[in-house]
Amino acid sequence: MSIPRRSYDVVVVGGGNAALCAAMTAQRAGAAVLLLEAAPEAVRGGNSRHTRDIRYVHDRASAFVTGPYTAEEFWEDLQRVTGGETDEALARLTIAESADLGDWMPAHGVRWQQPLKGTLHLARTNAFFLGGGKAMVNAYYDTARKRGVEILYEAEVQGLNVDDGLFHSAVVARGGASGEVRAKAVVVASGGFEANIPWLKEYWGEAADHFVIRGTPYNQGRLLKELLAHGARAVGNPREFHAVAVDARAPKFDGGIVTRLDSVPFGIVVNREACRFYDEGEDFWPKRYAIWGGLIARQPGQIAYSIVDARGAGRFMPSVFPPLEARSVGDLADLLGLDARALVATVEAFNRSVRPGAFDPSRLDDCRTEGLEPPKSHWALPVDQPPFWAYPVRPGITFTYLGVTVNRQAQVVLQDGQPAPNIFAAGEVMAGNILGRGYLAGFGLTIGTVFGRIAGREAARHAVR
Amino acid sequence: MPSAELVQEAARQMVICNACRYCEGYCAVFPAMELRRAFAAPDLTYLANLCFDCRDCYYACQYAPPHEFAVNVPRVFAELRADTYRDYSWPRLLAGLYRRSGLAGGLISAASVAAVLFLVLVLRGPGVLLSAHVGPGAFYRVVPYAAMVLPAVAISLFGLAALLGGAARFWRDTGGSLREMLDGRALLRATADAFTLRYLGGGGAGCNYPDEGFSQARRWLHHLVFYGFLLDLAATTVAAGYDHLLGWPAPYPLLSAPVILGTLGGIMLVAGTVGLLVLKWRSDPAPAERRMVAMDVAFLLVLLLTSVTGLLLLALRETGAMGVLLAIHLGMVAALFVTLPYGKFAHLVYRYAALIRSAIEQARA
Numbered sequence: 085m086s087i088p089r090r091s092y093d094v095v096v097v098g099g100g101n102a103a104l105c106a107a108m109t110a111q112r113a114g115a116a117v118l119l120l121e122a123a124p125e126a127v128r129g130g131n132s133r134h135t136r137d138i139r140y141v142h143d144r145a146s147a148f149v150t151g152p153y154t155a156e157e158f159w160e161d162l163q164r165v166t167g168g169e170t171d172e173a174l175a176r177l178t179i180a181e182s183a184d185l186g187d188w189m190p191a192h193g194v195r196w197q198q199p200l201k202g203t204l205h206l207a208r209t210n211a212f213f214l215g216g217g218k219a220m221v222n223a224y225y226d227t228a229r230k231r232g233v234e235i236l237y238e239a240e241v242q243g244l245n246v247d248d249g250l251f252h253s254a255v256v257a258r259g260g261a262s263g264e265v266r267a268k269a270v271v272v273a274s275g276g277f278e279a280n281i282p283w284l285k286e287y288w289g290e291a292a293d294h295f296v297i298r299g300t301p302y303n304q305g306r307l308l309k310e311l312l313a314h315g316a317r318a319v320g321n322p323r324e325f326h327a328v329a330v331d332a333r334a335p336k337f338d339g340g341i342v343t344r345l346d347s348v349p350f351g352i353v354v355n356r357e358a359c360r361f362y363d364e365g366e367d368f369w370p371k372r373y374a375i376w377g378g379l380i381a382r383q384p385g386q387i388a389y390s391i392v393d394a395r396g397a398g399r400f401m402p403s404v405f406p407p408l409e410a411r412s413v414g415d416l417a418d419l420l421g422l423d424a425r426a427l428v429a430t431v432e433a434f435n436r437s438v439r440p441g442a443f444d445p446s447r448l449d450d451c452r453t454e455g456l457e458p459p460k461s462h463w464a465l466p467v468d469q470p471p472f473w474a475y476p477v478r479p480g481i482t483f484t485y486l487g488v489t490v491n492r493q494a495q496v497v498l499q500d501g502q503p504a505p506n507i508f509a510a511g512e513v514m515a516g517n518i519l520g521r522g523y524l525a526g527f528g529l530t531i532g533t534v535f536g537r538i539a540g541r542e543a544a545r546h547a548v549r
Numbered sequence: 550m551p552s553a554e555l556v557q558e559a560a561r562q563m564v565i566c567n568a569c570r571y572c573e574g575y576c577a578v579f580p581a582m583e584l585r586r587a588f589a590a591p592d593l594t595y596l597a598n599l600c601f602d603c604r605d606c607y608y609a610c611q612y613a614p615p616h617e618f619a620v621n622v623p624r625v626f627a628e629l630r631a632d633t634y635r636d637y638s639w640p641r642l643l644a645g646l647y648r649r650s651g652l653a654g655g656l657i658s659a660a661s662v663a664a665v666l667f668l669v670l671v672l673r674g675p676g677v678l679l680s681a682h683v684g685p686g687a688f689y690r691v692v693p694y695a696a697m698v699l700p701a702v703a704i705s706l707f708g709l710a711a712l713l714g715g716a717a718r719f720w721r722d723t724g725g726s727l728r729e730m731l732d733g734r735a736l737l738r739a740t741a742d743a744f745t746l747r748y749l750g751g752g753g754a755g756c757n758y759p760d761e762g763f764s765q766a767r768r769w770l771h772h773l774v775f776y777g778f779l780l781d782l783a784a785t786t787v788a789a790g791y792d793h794l795l796g797w798p799a800p801y802p803l804l805s806a807p808v809i810l811g812t813l814g815g816i817m818l819v820a821g822t823v824g825l826l827v828l829k830w831r832s833d834p835a836p837a838e839r840r841m842v843a844m845d846v847a848f849l850l851v852l853l854l855t856s857v858t859g860l861l862l863l864a865l866r867e868t869g870a871m872g873v874l875l876a877i878h879l880g881m882v883a884a885l886f887v888t889l890p891y892g893k894f895a896h897l898v899y900r901y902a903a904l905i906r907s908a909i910e911q912a913r914a
Contacts, residue, residue, distance in 0.1 A: 126615055133611045136571060195754050197574035214752050215609035216571030222608060222761065335618075340611055342568035342618075402586055404568040 085238065085259035091266040092118045092234075093547035094540070095254055097241045097307055098273035099123060100130030101217075101529055102511025104224035105536025106271040106543070107233045108192060113544035118265065119228065120239040120256060122274070123302045127338075128237060129221035130275050131299035131483065131512065131528075134340040136217060137210040138189075138533065139526035140182035148186070148196040151208040155179050158209075161524060169520030177492055178518055181534045186211065189533075193223030210526040241307060244270065246314045249504040268547035269506040271539045272496070273532070276484035276512045277305020278325055279337060284481075287323040294386035296330050296480045298344075301337040308513050311488045315498045316507075320485035320516025326523050327377020330480030331405045332387060345475050346400040348376060349445070349463050351392030352434055353477070355383040358417065358426035360434065365452070365462035374523040377479040388477050389420055391431075394469035399445065407473035416472045435466040483528065487516035494539035506546050508539035551590060551632040559625045560588040563596070565618055572606040576748040577907045578622075579606070584914055595723040597629035598896075598903040601748040603756030603767075607836040614835070627838035634844070634895045637715035646891040647844070654847030657888055658854065662880030665692070669876050678872040686798045691872045692879060694798075704886045711890035716898040725906060732909055739904035746771055759832035767828055773821030774852065780814030781859075800866055812863060818856035822849045848893035855881040 094110040096103045099121025107119045121128050141158055145151045158179045162170060190196065195214040199206050206212070213220045229235055236258065243255040245264070253266040277283050279301045284292035312318055334343035349369050353376075355361050362379050366372055380388045392399075397407075410416035413431045417424035434456065441451035443465060451464045488496050488509050495503035496514075511532040518531055551559075563582055566572065573579040578599050585592055604623045612618035635647040646653040669678050669691060682690045689697070720730060730736075742748065749756050749768040758767045788807040791797040801807050826849050829842065858878040865874055889895070 195752065198752060212574075214574045214754065215605060216569075216611070218611045219571075219605075219609035226762070338611070338616060340569075341571070342565055342612070344568075398586070402564070402567050404565050 085261060087239070087256050087258050087261055087263035088118065088234070088236070088265060089263075091268075092116050093267060094118075094269050094271060094543045095120065095265055095267035096271045096273060096540075097254065098130065098271075098275060098511065098513075099128045099235075099237075100273065100275065100511060100532070101132035101135070101221065101224070102532035102536035102539075103130075103271070103273035104221070104228055105533050106273055106508070106510050106540035108224065108228050108231065109537045109540030110271070110544040110547075111228070111231055111233045111540075113541055114548050115544035116234075117232075118234045118236065118267070120241055120254070120265070121235065121237050122240045123237065123300065125237045127300070127302075128225065129218060129300075130303060132221050132532070133218045134216075134299055134338075135220070135526075135529055136341070137207065137212040137526045138185060138529040139210045139524065140185040140530060141179055142183070142186055145208075146186065147198060148206065148211040149208055150206050153209045155183075158182075161209075162519070162527070165522035165524050166520050167522065169522075171517045173492065174490070175518045178531055178534045181538070182530050185530070185533060188537075189213070189220075193227040194220050195223070241274070244307070244310055244314065244507075246504075246507070249315065249498050249502065249507070251504070251507045269508065269543035271494075271508045271510060271536075271543050272307045272311060272488075272513055273509070273511040273536060273539070274307040274513060275300070275303035275305070276486065277303065277308055278481045278484045279303040280305050283309075284325075288381070291381060291386050294478055295327070295381065296332075296334045296339060296343070296478050297337045298328075298330065298334075298339055298480045298482050299337070303512070305484070308486065308488065311496060311507070311509070311513075314504075315500075316488040316496045316504070317499050317501075319487050319489045319514075320520055322484075322486040324485045324521070325377075326374060326482045326485070327381060327479040328373050328482065329376035329380060329388070329390070329477040331403060332476035332478040333405045334478070334480065339480070342404040343480060344373075345390060345403055345477055346373065347390045347392050347396065347403070347473075347475055348373070350396030350399045351390060351467055351473075352431070352460070353388050353390050354422070354427065354430055355388050356385045356422070358422045358430050360430060360458060361388075363458050363461055365460040365464055367448070367462075370525075376477075377481065380477060381479040386478055389422070390475045390477055391416065391467060392473050393467045394471060395465050396467075397471075397473055403475065405475070407475055409471050409473055411470045411472070413467075413472055416474055420474055420476065431467050434460070434464075435468055438464045438466050482523075483512050483515070485516045485520060487512070487514045490514045490517055490535070492538075493542045494535050495542065506543070508543050510535040510539040550636060551594070551629055555625070555628055555632070556590045556593060559593045559597070559629055562620050562622060562625055563588045563593070565612055565620055566606075566622065569612070571611075572609060574752045575605045575609075576601065576603065576751070577742075577904070577911075578626075581907050581910060584910060591723045593629055594633055594719075595903055595906060597626040598633055598719075598899040599907055600626040600630070601746070601756075601900070602627060602836075603749050603751045603758065604833075604836050605751040605754065605757050605763075608757045608761050621836055623836040624838050627841040630896065630899070631838065631840040631844065633719065633899055634893075637719050637899070638891055638895065639711045639714045643891050646888070647840075650840070650844040650847045650892055654851050654884075654888055654892060658851055658881060658884040661884035661887065662877050665876045665880040665883070666873070668696075669872070678876070679869055680872070681867060681869045682871060683867050685800075687866070687871070688799050688875055691875050697879065700883065701886070704883060708886055708889045712895060712898045715890070715895065716902050719899055720902050720906075723903075723906060725909075729909065730902075730905060732905070735905050735908035735912065738908035738912075739901060742904050742908075743901055759828045761833070767825070770821045770824035770828065773817045774825065774849075775821075777814045777817030777821055777856070778852070780810050780817065781856075782814075784808075784811035784814060808863065811859065815856045815860045815863075818852055819860070822853040822856070825849055826853070844893045848888075851881070851885050851888060851892075855885045 093115035197212040330343040414424040417427035437453040437456035612620040755763040
């Protein structure tokens with residue numbers, strides 16, 4: 085496989101949403117663009133392959149969203165989930181520039197999903213694209229290629245030649261060959277480092293061996309490390325990641341949406357010692373599901389078991405793996421390899437503490453435990469109706485928060501506070517500036533799209549002027 | 550019945566799809582899937598026949614090969630459909646025709662043409678076959694009226710009975726009562742979806758056919774074939790009316806209704822079948838299934854040859870070639886109708902039944 089010898093205006097490193105948005109925008113601005121995707125064509129697109137919907141500002145309902153979502157409400161949501169760990173200027177820029185996405189994305193080949201039946205399948209804050217993330221990625225690749233962006237697959241960027249904050253070329257390995265690709269500007273949009281288990285081990289030790297990576301195995305963080313080595317200023321807690329509870333039987337990488345488990349609020353969760361360790365009914369699952377990956381990561385062996393009885397079964401989205409099933413709690417413990425007496429004791433203590441109430445999964449109901457530590461604050465029903473089901477769960481890592489600092493032009497900011505003139509970053513590699521903590525559904529794509537476009541525009545401006 | 554392995558594999562894929570649901574906007578299959586938690590053979594047979602093979606879900610799937618989940622819904626459903634056509638064909642003795650549909654289509658066509666030619670040659674003599682005939686009743690001088698009409702009626706009625714019988718058993722096996730089928734609103738919905746080929750539209754994008762790019766080509770070509778076929782049926786019906794009710798036997802002038810309808814239909818059929826064959830030739834084999842491809846090609850070729858011989862007969866009907874061409878064309882028409890219930894044409898009744906079931910289910914949900 086060959087590596088082009090010519091020189092480009094803009095080279096984009098990465099092949100997901102942010103990279104594609106940068107490449108298409110730079111090309112439109114008149115730049116000669118090369119996009120370097122590390123993955124083979126069949127699995128191109130990074131974690132964007134696994135996405136489903138995007139959050140954006142809109143002032144009224146449309147065929148694709150059920151109501152308005154103002155910039156102010158968007159900002160309040162972001163403040164709430166990050167607890168203030170966000171750069172307000174960049175966050176407000178992202179929100180403001182998301183307002184045209186409803187038109188911009190279809191103009192670049194993406195199709196919105198029409199309501200199937202009434203508005204049952206639509207949301208207010210986020211629009212769903214037809215076919216999900218891979219369909220979106222396919223559309224962007226198609227548009228980029230037709231408009232003249234050069235695309236190389238299986239092109240792994242191993243390093244950047246940078247002098248005094250000025251980018252000269254990228255060192256590219258492809259097949260057995262390697263070479264240098266020269267360009268006037270570079271956009272780094274190559275994701276985080278969540279698939280790099282040795283790097284995760286620097287913070288998590290051997291526990292990282294038990295993590296499931298929900299997305300692409302190609303997010304090794306090589307370029308993130310490279311930018312930091314060239315003096316980029318870091319942002320985001322390197323130890324932190326966004327992780328949900330996934331089925332422990334999930335593939336190590338790329339299991340995506342189907343390995344997620346939504347059974348937690350409808351039963352109890354115990355660790356390897358058969359002990360409960362957190363309030364399963366603290367809040368609505370969509371608001372709380374994101375904390376469970378981190379909770380399980382801190383349990384012995386990084387494993388837990390979500391247990392429901394006949395009452396809970398069928399109340400959550402079907403899972404891709406069948407539950408382990410037994411007629412009694414003791415038998416279930418044997419099936420799971422847990423201490424049967426300990427599990428029976430945990431379940432009995434839980435059942436004794438459940439107060440009667442009116443069970444209602446659509447609201448924060450009054451079914452709760454009393455005198456139990458940790459409590460279950462809502463939807464607490466006794467776990468005593470066979471058959472008993474268990475799902476083994478592990479932390480499923482979606483993305484890491486560590487990134488490089490950028491300014492409003494998407495330029496990478498160096499240790500001395502000065503921006504690198506021709507090094508730009510977009511997507512997960514810089515999302516920590518805006519989403520320093522927590523999670524907001526469909527917001528990763530917002531950051532990637534907005535900063536991809538800014539990076540593409542500014543890189544082209546730098547290169548073509 | 551489909552094999553246990555096939556049922557298990559299709560169910561495995563549906564469990565993955567049901568935990569994902571990203572494709573729910575493409576067609577009727579995924580909303581129907583979402584109404585279910587478990588997938589037994591009848592559910593899968595129903596879902597498979599609801600699938601139009603647009604392939605949008607295959608290219609949009611993050612779990613498609615090389616992913617270890619290896620989800621390939623168009624392919625596994627094509628396998629199930631091939632089994633459906635075989636299992637519900639009647640009489641069962643002829644189900645074997647599905648095993649080698651290409652060979653069967655070719656042999657039956659050849660035999661049918663040869664039989665008509667042979668009969669004309671033996672019963673009417675080479676003089677009749679090879680000389681020009683013009684004026685009212687010219688065709689009947691080559692093939693007598695009764696010999697043309699009686700076999701045609703018999704073959705058509707038999708084919709219709711075989712297809713309706715298969716559809717009724719399919720309907721019952723996939724969980725419906727016959728009374729339920731008489732749901733006016735569902736029938737209307739299903740008929741509209743069938744006549745517009747809504748689900749070859751892929752939620753507005755078109756289908757991924759012949760490759761990953763979106764295109765409406767297959768939908769339009771299928772329309773040409775379907776409506777061309779209907780025009781030719783209409784031409785035949787009008788001609789039968791002229792002959793039986795008005796006492797005006799064929800051939801008819803160029804500007805008569807049967808000739809205009811028939812010619813238009815024939816041209817549409819030729820364009821549509823050639824177009825579909827070209828698309829099929831160029832199509833990505835990954836989401837395709839071998840038996841179904843053979844079935845498609847056999848049916849398209851028989852349709853194409855029937856149309857071409859019909860158009861040739863029209864063009865040369867006043868020459869000495871008319872007798873031979875008429876015999877060949879009638880042989881092809883007979884082959885087409887003999888194979889209708891044992892080839893790809895059968896998809897029409899099962900898909901229509903599945904569309905009705907889907908309309909009923911969605912109205913209830």
